[in-house]
Amino acid sequence: MTTAKLLIICYNKTAFMSEKKLKVGWFSFTCCEDSTILFTELLNDHYQTWLPKLQFVHARVLQTKNIWGPMDVAFVEGAISSDSQAETLKKIRQLATKVVAIGACAVTGRPSGQRNDFPPPLQQEIDSILKKFNYGKKVKKLDELIKVDAAVPGCPMNEQKFIEILNLYLTEFAIN
């Protein structure tokens, strides 16, 4: 192998390594997915900047091939309605270095958790559904179940706050 070829390979490897991306997951639980929609709208203005910097490890809304593997940041939208959702959330927490609660339902539990405030007659009306599909007794916000590192409140999420947090993590994880 000539020195020139070796130098080219080294250069390419260096270039590849410099293309380190932020490994992200985008997850939705009980909600209307308004913040997911808003995220796709943010891509209108930011896709050329963000796509070279983000690797979607898991994002059901964007791709079929999703991996349950380690990620730098998990963005989690929606409130938690059941034990099975709670288990999935805990799994995400284990896999993600940072977890960001996205939107009102994740941050406050409302409005998806409005059944928590139903008076007894309404509660009785929905009880058979709750039992049949194994709902939890109460709908919970994320920080009732896991440690949340950052929150983007709003219904839908506050766009500027989301951009601010994403930029913060791009810097923290040394993504250029």
Next chain:
Amino acid sequence: MHLIDFNLNIDELTKVEGAAGLEIQVKKGKVESVKFKISDYKRFYTQAMRGKNVAAIPQLLARICGTCSNAHLLASIEAIEKAANFTPSAQTKLLRALTYHGLIIRDHALHLYLFVLPDLFNLDSLLAFDQTEPEQHQLLHDTFSVKAAGNHLAMLVAGRSVHAPLPIPGGFIKTPDNALIPQHIQELKAIRPAVLRLIEIFANCDFKLERPTDYIALKANSYSYLEGEIYNQDGPLTAEKDLRQYLEHVVLPYSQASAYTLKNKRPYRVGALARLNINKEALHPKTKSDAAKALQLFPSNNIFHNNLAQAIEILHSIDESIDILSSNTFSPETPAQLKLSAATGFGVIEAPRGTLYHRLTITNDGTVQEGEIIVPTSQNQIAIELDIAEFIQNNLHQPKDKLTLECEKIIRAYDPCMSCGAHFLEVKWLEE
């Protein structure tokens, strides 16, 4: 002949709005069951609205769905105004039309570019499109410019494209800034070539699953998503307020969403395909001219033509919006105060995915006594299962991964919205 037994399960469908799965059983070479399982957890909006003042209802019900929130918003406003026997001003009608065109452009574009287009290129995601390949590079650019134009139109008129804050019963809280209109006209004109490219792509797409069925949609003299009477493929059916009488509620014990057939038990489809099958002659003249070749494919029973129909509707909404914006200036107008009394109001509109029905019964003091909401995905649920059953029955010998992909493509063609579907479930079970 060798008889095949197999089960095919998809736990989590992807590139759709919300959470759903699919379970198929084949025994002795015959499809025994297809279960399209909407698995979003319910948020009980029809219970939650009871006892609330109607003023709070449009913004509450908009939260049923993120992507088509403005459809729920406008259907809810219509129901309240009908209950109050109120007719909105001409300007309010124009602003609502523009709000809606913004929704159609953005929402259809999201579905077609982000969810469906990767299937046409055998790619997993739009994000995997090769930016060094000219066509894929162009389509990536088109995706975000078309979506942005719809988003910006909704922001101009309604304040936001998701959960818009400005439309209320009686009018709009704020009037658009006329000085900004020229730039929006320019933006809409600029995306027309992209949408014509999209129409050509879907007109040339060879995906095919034809199953004759009934179709339901609102029809008016103009191609309005907001007004008209209920038609089926054969002609007029009923007034919008009487739609419910033509529908039969069906409980699917495995799904967190209600389903519907017609009263005569016939399944039906709603959505852009139904609208074009029933009312393509009413499209904007420029749309009809520039999409003439593609429009020859309608009426169609090919569910994949729902994608093409959506692409044509984007063009129609662009052309309508350019006309409205070019020929109107908007004046400040205080929203009217509605005089409420005990009454029932109906709001029926064509949501991006099909006919959306809101019924509200209110009391003398403006409190919601009870109501009902029927969403397009619930109405399409049985048609989806029938399409999948037919496809599987005719393709039993295909490998499972191929069947899985094709089933996902069929479901995606309906553009289902599970957030909408699971807003509510009637408390009545066929089995425990």
